[in-house]
Amino acid sequence: MGRRYDTVSLLTDYGHVDELAGVLHAVVRDIAAHVTVIDLTHDIPAFDVRAGALALARAIGYLPEGVVVAVVDPGVGTDRRGVAIEVAGGAGVLIGPDNGLLAPAAAVVGGAERAVELTEATYQLAAPGATFAGRDVFAPSAAHLCNGVELDALGPQVDPALLVPGIIPLPRREGDELRADVLWVDRFGNCQLNVASEDLDDVTGGSPDPVAVVVGEDRHVARRATTFADLGPGSLGLVVDSHGMLQLALDRRSAAVELGVAAGDQVVLVALDDGAGVTTAVEMRAR
Amino acid sequence: MGRRYDTVSLLTDYGHVDELAGVLHAVVRDIAAHVTVIDLTHDIPAFDVRAGALALARAIGYLPEGVVVAVVDPGVGTDRRGVAIEVAGGAGVLIGPDNGLLAPAAAVVGGAERAVELTEATYQLAAPGATFAGRDVFAPSAAHLCNGVELDALGPQVDPALLVPGIIPLPRREGDELRADVLWVDRFGNCQLNVASEDLDDVTGGSPDPVAVVVGEDRHVARRATTFADLGPGSLGLVVDSHGMLQLALDRRSAAVELGVAAGDQVVLVALDDGAGVTTAVEMRAR
Amino acid sequence: MGRRYDTVSLLTDYGHVDELAGVLHAVVRDIAAHVTVIDLTHDIPAFDVRAGALALARAIGYLPEGVVVAVVDPGVGTDRRGVAIEVAGGAGVLIGPDNGLLAPAAAVVGGAERAVELTEATYQLAAPGATFAGRDVFAPSAAHLCNGVELDALGPQVDPALLVPGIIPLPRREGDELRADVLWVDRFGNCQLNVASEDLDDVTGGSPDPVAVVVGEDRHVARRATTFADLGPGSLGLVVDSHGMLQLALDRRSAAVELGVAAGDQVVLVALDDGAGVTTAVEMRAR
Numbered sequence: 001m002g003r004r005y006d007t008v009s010l011l012t013d014y015g016h017v018d019e020l021a022g023v024l025h026a027v028v029r030d031i032a033a034h035v036t037v038i039d040l041t042h043d044i045p046a047f048d049v050r051a052g053a054l055a056l057a058r059a060i061g062y063l064p065e066g067v068v069v070a071v072v073d074p075g076v077g078t079d080r081r082g083v084a085i086e087v088a089g090g091a092g093v094l095i096g097p098d099n100g101l102l103a104p105a106a107a108v109v110g111g112a113e114r115a116v117e118l119t120e121a122t123y124q125l126a127a128p129g130a131t132f133a134g135r136d137v138f139a140p141s142a143a144h145l146c147n148g149v150e151l152d153a154l155g156p157q158v159d160p161a162l163l164v165p166g167i168i169p170l171p172r173r174e175g176d177e178l179r180a181d182v183l184w185v186d187r188f189g190n191c192q193l194n195v196a197s198e199d200l201d202d203v204t205g206g207s208p209d210p211v212a213v214v215v216g217e218d219r220h221v222a223r224r225a226t227t228f229a230d231l232g233p234g235s236l237g238l239v240v241d242s243h244g245m246l247q248l249a250l251d252r253r254s255a256a257v258e259l260g261v262a263a264g265d266q267v268v269l270v271a272l273d274d275g276a277g278v279t280t281a282v283e284m285r286a287r
Numbered sequence: 288m289g290r291r292y293d294t295v296s297l298l299t300d301y302g303h304v305d306e307l308a309g310v311l312h313a314v315v316r317d318i319a320a321h322v323t324v325i326d327l328t329h330d331i332p333a334f335d336v337r338a339g340a341l342a343l344a345r346a347i348g349y350l351p352e353g354v355v356v357a358v359v360d361p362g363v364g365t366d367r368r369g370v371a372i373e374v375a376g377g378a379g380v381l382i383g384p385d386n387g388l389l390a391p392a393a394a395v396v397g398g399a400e401r402a403v404e405l406t407e408a409t410y411q412l413a414a415p416g417a418t419f420a421g422r423d424v425f426a427p428s429a430a431h432l433c434n435g436v437e438l439d440a441l442g443p444q445v446d447p448a449l450l451v452p453g454i455i456p457l458p459r460r461e462g463d464e465l466r467a468d469v470l471w472v473d474r475f476g477n478c479q480l481n482v483a484s485e486d487l488d489d490v491t492g493g494s495p496d497p498v499a500v501v502v503g504e505d506r507h508v509a510r511r512a513t514t515f516a517d518l519g520p521g522s523l524g525l526v527v528d529s530h531g532m533l534q535l536a537l538d539r540r541s542a543a544v545e546l547g548v549a550a551g552d553q554v555v556l557v558a559l560d561d562g563a564g565v566t567t568a569v570e571m572r573a574r
Numbered sequence: 575m576g577r578r579y580d581t582v583s584l585l586t587d588y589g590h591v592d593e594l595a596g597v598l599h600a601v602v603r604d605i606a607a608h609v610t611v612i613d614l615t616h617d618i619p620a621f622d623v624r625a626g627a628l629a630l631a632r633a634i635g636y637l638p639e640g641v642v643v644a645v646v647d648p649g650v651g652t653d654r655r656g657v658a659i660e661v662a663g664g665a666g667v668l669i670g671p672d673n674g675l676l677a678p679a680a681a682v683v684g685g686a687e688r689a690v691e692l693t694e695a696t697y698q699l700a701a702p703g704a705t706f707a708g709r710d711v712f713a714p715s716a717a718h719l720c721n722g723v724e725l726d727a728l729g730p731q732v733d734p735a736l737l738v739p740g741i742i743p744l745p746r747r748e749g750d751e752l753r754a755d756v757l758w759v760d761r762f763g764n765c766q767l768n769v770a771s772e773d774l775d776d777v778t779g780g781s782p783d784p785v786a787v788v789v790g791e792d793r794h795v796a797r798r799a800t801t802f803a804d805l806g807p808g809s810l811g812l813v814v815d816s817h818g819m820l821q822l823a824l825d826r827r828s829a830a831v832e833l834g835v836a837a838g839d840q841v842v843l844v845a846l847d848d849g850a851g852v853t854t855a856v857e858m859r860a861r
Contacts (some may be wrong), residue, residue, distance in 0.1 A: 007603060009596070015474035016303065016590065019346045022296070022327035029294060029323065030351040036323075036603065036610075040596035046475050047539050059593045062709065064604040074539050077514030128531030130513050131477075135349065135529065187589035188620055190705075226704050227651030242709065244702030252621050252648050302761035303590065306633045309583070309614035316581060316610065317638040323610075333762050334826050361826050364801030415818030417800050418764075422636065422816065 002150040003090055007066030008037050008142050011056050013044040024139045031143035047074040049101050053166045054183055057104035058243055067142045070096040077130035082118035082137050084154055095138050103166035112160035119155035171195050178203045178269040185263050189254020190247045204271045214268040215259050289437040290377055294353030295324050295429050298343050300331040311426045318430035334361045336388050340453045341470055344391040345530055354429040357383040364417035369405035369424050371441055382425050390453035399447035406442035458482050465490045465556040472550050476541020477534045491558045501555040502546050576724040577664055581640030582611050582716050585630050587618040598713045605717035621648040623675050627740045628757055631678035632817055641716040644670040651704030656692035656711050658728055667719055669712050677740035686734035693729035745769050752777045752843040759837050763828020764821045778845045788842040789833050
């Protein structure tokens with residue numbers, strides 16, 4: 001018998017309008033009734049592997065010991081592999097498609113230590129079609145793991161070094177500019193950048209002064225702040241977010257809407273004393 | 288004492304914007320703390336009994352033993368009955384309004400074996416108004432059942448043959464055509480038809496060749512495929528879905544949006560060699 | 575050791591598109607694995623403290639013993655206090671920002687009996703930023719309470735009388751009119767008013783006859799009814815809702831859409847025999 005687990009955390013792009021996410025709960029409970037299932041989110045944009053990978057990477061440090069089932073899987077039913085990846089000395093196992101979805105989260109907790117391809121039908125459900133691997137492959141494999149089935153029993157070992165990597169862009173320093181990417185726009189419209197405070201200090205010489213944020217043709221001034229309320233009405237801010245990254249934010253308004261940016265967009269951060277042009281305030285739209 | 292249950296599965300049209308679904312959890316836990324509650328979905332379109340019945344019928348085969356509470360209930364508070372229906376030798380009990388919502392799911396697991404009308408106030412909550420039977424009638428009845436209360440204690444027996452049936456349309460063969468209905472459009476825009484592979488084989492003589500799909504005035508060609516990715520960009524497919532039915536699908540795009548179809552619409556499937564007119568490709572819209 | 579709890583109920587404005595709500599589940603489970611977590615709702619409109627307070631006040635009477643974590647918190651990270659409020663002789667503890675969110679619910683169950691400010695870092699998570707108090711302050715404090723940590727251990731006592739009150743408007747009688755507020759529009763478009771049946775009886779002299787409902791420039795006739803179906807097609811009703819308040823409702827249609835009202839709007843109720851003008855029917859829009 002292998003290690004037993006009593007928590008399965010789910011992250012998918014199934015949404016809530018259908019019963020798909022609920023069926024994952026049902027399958028896990030039917031096989032492993034002792035398990036508590038946590039919904040991290042099921043509203044990853046459809047097919048957006050990158051967004052799913054980032055969300056899982058943000059969450060994994062807060063998860064209890066157990067198994068994660070993550071499914072954003074446009075290649076379902078093809079020869080893309082389903083995998084189970086052991087991390088953190090066995091404290092966690094990540095299950096899902098081998099398409100880069102799991103890799104950033106695995107990296108956050110120290111990297112993949114052992115991996116298998118999910119091929120053993122004994123631990124899967126017989127499927128009338130090939131389109132719902134979450135129900136038929138990933139959830140039952142997770143539940144059997146929770147029951148103490150050995151990782152190796154789920155299928156043949158895979159070299160962890162050969163798993164599909166996740167691609168997360170790094171900010172690029174170009175002269176006085178820091179070219180950054182919007183990694184995530186949250187429900188409130190805050191825009192997480194792939195920039196830590198230290199990265200920005202490196203450009204500004206450590207000055208806490210406002211900086212210019214260039215979005216397309218527009219140039220805005222952003223104050224550095226610790227809280228949204230500190231910004232006050234209409235002032236754009238660079239606020240240290242709950243993961244230690246800088247986010248573009250407004251107080252009680254959506255920075256994403258006001259600036260017209262979305263996840264995946266690029267923005268440029270520049271120290272204001274570079275004399276490189278006129279700045280424009282964020283123009284407030286009617287709420 | 289009757290049989291005890293430790294799982295209650297919920298399916299409603301309450302949505303998530305209000306606390307209604309959460310209150311069902313609270314009511315069950317307050318009465319029967321040992322029970323795990325599973326949310327199948329709460330986003331059935333408001334008042335859409337047919338959509339709720341189909342979702343429950345799709346899910347029921349995957350549920351663990353236990354009680355189901357399903358609520359899509361435009362007639363709440365009227366003389367439509369609230370019922371509890373025993374199925375599968377007592378392995379499951381379906382609770383909700385007797386309006387056709389429960390019938391297809393009951394049929395999937397062998398049919399209603401015993402039923403009672405929910406009239407016994409002892410197992411319900413006193414209600415300030417008549418509009419929230421989920422909270423006041425269905426959830427508490429389910430929780431008491433889980434505690435071992437006998438089914439018959441919930442109210443007088445009802446002849447299972449007299450429960451309101453669910454109406455699920457069957458495909459109609461007309462000459463060389465198969466007239467089908469769109470049963471379900473999932474989050475990804477895949478359109479489940481009320482057609483199994485064998486039904487289509489019957490029209491095409493078993494040929495695996497593409498077929499014509501007529502939607503209103505438009506005629507499209509659809510390939511038969513096992514996975515979405517097999518279709519490639521822009522090609523319409525008929526893919527065996529996770530319930531063994533055929534679905535109209537595109538790879539990483541919404542077939543429902545591209546074809547302009549919704550749940551309840553009719554489409555016609557015809558073998559392509561019938562020479563009955565010009566076919567048009569699916570015109571890709573901007574995402 | 576203090577009292578132990580085994581249920582934590584969550585209510586936030588985090589939405590479901592991000593993993594924020596899921597992370598609260600994870601944090602609670604990591605600290606207090608015996609706890610069941612209930613999602614009341616996470617879809618309170620962003621920053622809408624009043625809507626959150628009303629939803630919690632509606633739900634609290636149905637919650638099992640335990641801890642509530644409520645987060646609608648535009649002032650996160652500022653000097654607004656985080657608090658834990660004991661109610662009902664210790665049967666419940668409400669945790670969240672001291673901004674009026676918790677006060678109406680506390681009042682429903684008898685008022686705040688004891689309160690502390692959440693300052694003790696031992697029972698919180700170290701935070702890379704100050705923007706996610708739900709994860710870093712409220713959820714871990716709740717979980718430690720569930721484990722038997724004393725309320726007083728979470729921080730210094732606060733005078734319950736000095737907690738920020740919640741503001742819920744009362745209806746105003748002006749001559750023959752009752753000026754009411756729309757407290758809540760539910761998923762179905764029913765509009766809960768801050769008016770009990772008795773309040774309306776007071777205006778109408780107890781007559782069960784229809785009344786006039788004035789919305790802006792428009793004047794509608796509303797029948798009093800017990801169920802939605804009793805209203806029949808297109809007839810506006812005043813239906814006693816599941817909390818004993820009157821709601822403006824239509825059968826299987828959204829009264830909010832048809833009348834053009836939203837939460838926070840005012841409407842005026844008048845007995846029809848006042849001869850004060852022409853009434854207009856609700857004009858049905860295409861669904």
